[in-house]
Amino acid sequence: xxxxxxIYVAGHTGLxxxxxxxELRKRGHSNVILRTHPELDLRDQSATQLFFEGAxxxxxxxxxxxxxxxxxxxxxxxxxxxxxxxxxxNVIESARRVDVxxxxxxxxxxxxxxxxxxxxxxxxLLTGPLEATNEPYAIAKIxxxxxxxxxxxxxxxxxxxxxxxxxxxxxxSFDLQNGHVLPSLIRKFHEAKVNGSxxxxxxxxxxxxxxxxxxxxxxxxxxxxxxxxxxxxxxNVGTGEDITIADLAKLxxxxxxxxxxxxxxxxxxxxxxxxxxxxxxxxxxxxxxxTSLREGIVQTYESFLTSNQ
Numbered sequence: 001x002x003x004x005x006x007i008y009v010a011g012h013t014g015l016x017x018x019x020x021x022x023e024l025r026k027r028g029h030s031n032v033i034l035r036t037h038p039e040l041d042l043r044d045q046s047a048t049q050l051f052f053e054g055a056x057x058x059x060x061x062x063x064x065x066x067x068x069x070x071x072x073x074x075x076x077x078x079x080x081x082x083x084x085x086x087x088x089x090n091v092i093e094s095a096r097r098v099d100v101x102x103x104x105x106x107x108x109x110x111x112x113x114x115x116x117x118x119x120x121x122x123x124x125l126l127t128g129p130l131e132a133t134n135e136p137y138a139i140a141k142i143x144x145x146x147x148x149x150x151x152x153x154x155x156x157x158x159x160x161x162x163x164x165x166x167x168x169x170x171x172x173s174f175d176l177q178n179g180h181v182l183p184s185l186i187r188k189f190h191e192a193k194v195n196g197s198x199x200x201x202x203x204x205x206x207x208x209x210x211x212x213x214x215x216x217x218x219x220x221x222x223x224x225x226x227x228x229x230x231x232x233x234x235x236n237v238g239t240g241e242d243i244t245i246a247d248l249a250k251l252x253x254x255x256x257x258x259x260x261x262x263x264x265x266x267x268x269x270x271x272x273x274x275x276x277x278x279x280x281x282x283x284x285x286x287x288x289x290x291t292s293l294r295e296g297i298v299q300t301y302e303s304f305l306t307s308n309q
Contacts, residue, residue: 001029001059001227008033008057010042010091011064016106016164018171019219020061027223033057043086052094060095060103061222062088062144066137068173069180070203070271073134084140092147092159102158104226105148107141107234109165109211109277110134119240119278122163122233131272145234152232160229162222165238165277168296169215170303182212185249186301189256199261200253203268206246211238211276214296217289224287238277239289245270255297 001007007024011017012034024032033055040051042064066076066083073080088105095103112120113128125145130138141163148159168182176184185202192200221237229235243251249262282288291299 003028004031005029005059006031006033006055006057007059007061008055009061009063010087011062013037014063014065014067015167015169015172015215016218017061017063019169019215020063020222023216023219023223042090043083045086045090048090049094049097052098052100056098057095058101059226060091060100061106061226062091062103063106064091065106067180069184070133070269071177072179073137077136080134081136081140084137085143088140088144088147092144092151095159096151096155096157100157102160102226103148104222105144105159105161106222107145107161107163108137109163109236109238109275110138111142111145111163112275114272116275118274119276120236121278122236122281125234133269133271148234149232158230160225160231161234162225162237163234163277164218164221165211165213165236165275167213167215167218169300172215172300172303174304181210181245182248182252182297183300183304185252186256186297186304189249189253189258190301190304192260193256193258197260199263200249200258201263201265202245202249203265204245204270205266206249206264207244208270208272209242209244209274209276210248211240211242212248212293212296213238213289214291214299217291217296220290221282221287225285229285233281235282236277236279237282238279239293240277240279240283241293242274242276243293251294252297255294255301
């Protein structure tokens with residue numbers, strides 16, 4: 001990409017999209033095209049096509065998606081499937097029609113089977129059943145990945161797919177009901193600290209292990225891949241390291257400054273027991289994450305405090 005290239009970031013108000021916009025601007029890209037959801041509903045095929053015909057982007061980062069944690073995924077199963085399928089289908093097809101030079105599709109590590117060998121390699125895709133709680137979202141993301149593969153094969157359309165691990169960072173959703181685990185923990189511990197609560201209750205047993213990637217690191221990775229990678233294979237993006245939910249809760253509590261007790265509610269679902277990505281292919285290309293988990297949590301908590309002043 002040249003600094004003057006027309007670059008469309010779909011989903012720029014979300015965690016991933018906003019991080020990509022910051023990364024592009026940091027690198028001197030001056031022609032970044034943005035549309036809010038009220039301005040452009042990407043589920044609307046005709047509106048999406050009209051936008052692409054008018055804006056004529058040269059490069060596209062497809063970060064728009066309906067996302068959420070375990071509870072949201074399990075509650076709004078139809079919406080998670082329909083909205084994500086529609087967004088992906090409309091953006092990828094419209095990009096192909098107007099001869100976009102290259103598109104990066106952002107997926108998720110939940111595409112892999114529930115019972116998967118660890119660490120998870122890219123070729124483990126479709127080798128077993130998915131985790132039931134987020135199956136609709138995972139199926140949508142698999143469909144997007146396969147659409148990129150099919151368009152490369154049939155049309156020669158330059159589309160690559162990246163599958164990030166669990167993300168967190170500035171601009172995340174700190175919603176206790178529908179947010180992801182790490183931002184939800186930040187809010188829980190902060191509110192407990194402010195309210196003087198003697199304990200914080202965490203969903204699940206605390207034993208499952210999760211890998212977390214700071215959103216600014218992901219943005220650096222996807223811009224890097226847009227510039228250097230043209231392979232058919234989708235790529236994992238992560239740190240290659242994981243942590244138990246119990247230890248994560250302890251770390252968040254330390255960063256927030258909460259001194260009370262942490263209680264695990266094992267009547268609530270754990271989800272997949274372990275989900276650590278094999279990131280050796282990405283490292284071989286010359287990229288690895290820079291931000292430690294503690295440092296990322298500190299910066300995310302600071303952004304939470306700023307947004308809630």
